[in-house]
Amino acid sequence: MIYEFLANLFGSDIIASFISGALPFVFVVPFALFAVWLERKVSAHMQDRLGPMRVGYHGWLQTVADILKLIQKEDITATDTDKKLFNIAPVLVFMGSYAAFAAIPFSSAYIGSGIDLGILYIVAVSGLVVAGILMAGWASNNKYSLYGAVRSAAQVVSYEIPTVIVILTVVVVVGSLNLTKITEFQTSRFWDWMIFGGSIAGIKKLILLPFMVIGFIIIYISSLAETNRTPFDIPEAESELVGGYHTEYSGMKFAMFFLAEYANMFAVSAIAATLFLGGYHSPFGYFGNLTGMIWLVPIEQFFWFTAKGIFFVFVQMWLRWTLPRLRVDQLMTLCWKYLIPIAFVNFLIVALIMVL
């Protein structure tokens, strides 16, 4: 809807696409700032501390102050680094995580690009992040960075497999790769959400239910690994690898990695929510429909979508400040020996149910 509105306004598809594609930026950057603050507050309260308290009410401006500080910092590039790659890497990492937002439907009125291959596109551009991280690790000319980068590449590539298999499971049920269609398949009643078997009538839904729950758990675990969050944060395992691939980065380039990490956290949470928890749908109808104020519906949808995303981001933080970290070989074991076979069998069963 917003896209059509823009196209009418400017009379040009190109300008409309451009603006529509830039809109998530307005959301992502403030969200990342908020998420960093939230993380610090969540961790602080879990650990019996107060966290940031000085800048603004309960420190809510702390991350803004941090970013201002990082912008002012000298841009240090160590002597033996590969300068070109070193400078490109943070941009590429941020690009990879930001590009994913283009195909995520925030509400029925807004999606950056409603392409039919939506979910496939997201999986593909997320791959860019790995390239950026590898670049950063290699160009830094630091052994810790290199270890972090290689670990990250191995980890993200491995964990994309169970993610994709679970996505396929959903795609098989819905019959479309378009995220808007996947969302529309689940209605604004929570028992029609994919985790409860989707809006399929009859006994089939009941049979599907347990397999969908398994699928959701797998995709959530994999998404933790893809965003390098605890218990899978080994690429930036502080106690072993100092800072991992961003050891040598400082100032705004470091901030880019930071921003990308939090943007990515929301992206994976949003994808999990879109695939399994009804995307932008409210769990129990819309206030706008009830009162006849139809224009309220997209705003409500945006609210529900962000709420779901932030809830999963919160769970990620919760896990981070509770669990220790796995070792690199245990991480691979978990992926290849458990998640992939389970996801695959799960996929086959769901496919079988759908065929019958």
Add this chain to the structure above:
Amino acid sequence: MLKTEQMVLNMGPQHPSTHGVLRLELELEGEVIINVKPHLGYLHRCFEKHCEAMTYPQIIPYVDRLDYLASMNNEMGYAIAVERLLDIKVPERVEYIRIIMAELQRIASHMVAVGTYGIDIGAFTPFLYLFRDRERILTLFEKTCGARLLYNYIWVGGLSHDLPINFVNETRDFLKDFKKTVIEVNNLLSYNKIFIERTANVGVLPVDSAINYGITGPNLRASGLKWDIRRNDPYSIYDRFDFEIPVGEGKHGQVGDCWDRYFLRVQEMVQSIRIIEQALDQLPEGEITSALPKRIKPVEGQIYSRVENPKGELGFFIVSKGQLQPFRVKVRPPSFINLSVLGELCKGHLIADVVAILGSIDIVLGEVDR
């Protein structure tokens, strides 16, 4: 020509998990450790040479700075050594206060060990829970002697101050709350599946090899040998208290692995609580200094005296030539000797395990380098 070579990775001296200024030179084949060379001496302060130029009481502040997480225990060890050299007995109240302080300090030291071990493995939260409680121990010390880390409290023949008003009640309150923290830490960390995966069967130290390396303290007991100087060579009045000596059982893997070494410290904290409670119950009134000459001048002779520190056996070998200053003071530092086994334990493990093993040995660089 294609060739492969081993990578050398310098871990430290500025590294988040070397617990101070320790440098490890790791020879790696991929991520697998081929060899570990520890490089020491970044914190060397010539403790032993300094001692030769100072009178016996003047050495006490320097003793504090050996294992700065267990200053009370160091002071107690040194004071007992000099008292044995002088052949004097200290008043009953002094003995009890010393034991209360030493055991509180043992809890504080093990708190740091357990908490930072959690950080090494990646769990940050238990560390802060433990530090919250450690703060209360430090506050108790501060109320007693004015210092939070380096106390100069236990003197030859006595103590610098008597206990402050209400110390006994505050300590009891602390112990009551701390028992809950132990349970909390156990639930959050000790029995966590990921934590067990990371530490069980990693860095296994068999008991004979531990004896050969001269390992003492929790590390030796975790390997299965019931050897505690408080019991086996009692000093002060430890023979009056009822406490158990926990040993490694290999609950989640082999005996003497990282988990055993970690969990032994948790169990020792519980035993320390028991000792303190008994000591508080029995605490007598009395003097806090014994009659000593103004100038401490032991007769010619030598002594080796050892105590059980949180890290292991802390020994002082003092040679006196009948002067105001000792002729020679040699320390047997438990951390230094425990660190020697690191290379042996790390071989064949991954980089992440080096951190786990080093953390489980629990060294303090102030004592390693002296």
